[in-house]
Amino acid sequence: MPLAASELILNSDGSIYHLNLLPEDIAETIITVGDPERVHDVSKHFDVIEVKKGKREFHTHTGILNGKRISVISTGIGTDNIDIVFNELDALVNIDFGNREEKDKKIALNFIRIGTSGAIQPDIDIDSFLLSAHAIGLDGLMHFYNCSDEQNITLASKLNSYLGWQNRHITAYAFDCDDLLKNKLNSNRIRFGTTVTNAGFYGPQGRGIRLSPALKDFHQKLMAFNFQDKKVTNLEMETAGIYGLASILGHRAVSMNAILANRATGKFSKNPARTVEQLIQYCLEKIS
Ligand SMILES: O=P(O)(O)O[C@H]1O[C@H](CO)[C@@H](O)[C@H]1O
Numbered sequence: 001m002p003l004a005a006s007e008l009i010l011n012s013d014g015s016i017y018h019l020n021l022l023p024e025d026i027a028e029t030i031i032t033v034g035d036p037e038r039v040h041d042v043s044k045h046f047d048v049i050e051v052k053k054g055k056r057e058f059h060t061h062t063g064i065l066n067g068k069r070i071s072v073i074s075t076g077i078g079t080d081n082i083d084i085v086f087n088e089l090d091a092l093v094n095i096d097f098g099n100r101e102e103k104d105k106k107i108a109l110n111f112i113r114i115g116t117s118g119a120i121q122p123d124i125d126i127d128s129f130l131l132s133a134h135a136i137g138l139d140g141l142m143h144f145y146n147c148s149d150e151q152n153i154t155l156a157s158k159l160n161s162y163l164g165w166q167n168r169h170i171t172a173y174a175f176d177c178d179d180l181l182k183n184k185l186n187s188n189r190i191r192f193g194t195t196v197t198n199a200g201f202y203g204p205q206g207r208g209i210r211l212s213p214a215l216k217d218f219h220q221k222l223m224a225f226n227f228q229d230k231k232v233t234n235l236e237m238e239t240a241g242i243y244g245l246a247s248i249l250g251h252r253a254v255s256m257n258a259i260l261a262n263r264a265t266g267k268f269s270k271n272p273a274r275t276v277e278q279l280i281q282y283c284l285e286k287i288s
């Protein structure tokens, strides 16, 4: 059955609704960044840029680096945007826009998130790089999809019993990164971690400026959780949604975090732009 006009929404030029992209506009290796300005910070390293398109906060550049075709796309902030970006990127490669049907032969995309994050353990250095080996979502996105086969159910259920936040309507889901990409992006500069993704930067990350977070023990609880000798390391706003959607759509994903804040020590990077640039250069060297 062809997908209805209300489900697979195409613009008048045939491009996908929010991303404004045609199937030929994207590479099979895709870097996601939160900040639209970071798209240029990545693509300035390409040898050639073939595509520059955008709409709203979703800006895309596709080019070649050392003979490899790479796309970089900005997702904006949050897993609500990740839902749009991942469903539409998947449609670009796995739906035939001519007959509006799923293709028989699927393409598996490689996603590398280059983002920023705040550590919650005091021993994680500001300006260091952390690869999210596991991701825990407190935001709720993946509860709208059938994903019990792909989830790290043991991690999610242990954390849910430990936190006891379900009376607050917070039920964690959990996914792991892709092992191939993990090995590709690894080196002695990288620390592996368990990343918590949530639906906001302030209350949902235990921050208060004028408003006090309702969960007073948010950090203490997360800091003390131990799963197979691993601790929760950092907080951000996209990784669990990226891992979840990539897993159920048959893609590969890894999330690389520039640690800008340490919530346990109260410190913030003195030069966040330099740290992000160093992480971009690191990732491009590893994937090209
Ligand atoms: O630097 P990016 O990739 O946007 O990632 C982090 O920074 C934003 C919050 O400042 C959130 O999107 C969070 O996940």
Ligand SMILES: O=c1cc[nH]c(=O)[nH]1
Binding pocket: 116, 117, 118, 119, 201, 205, 235, 236, 237, 260, 261
């Ligand atoms: O503390 C932080 C820093 C960057 N991004 C986040 O989401 N949280």
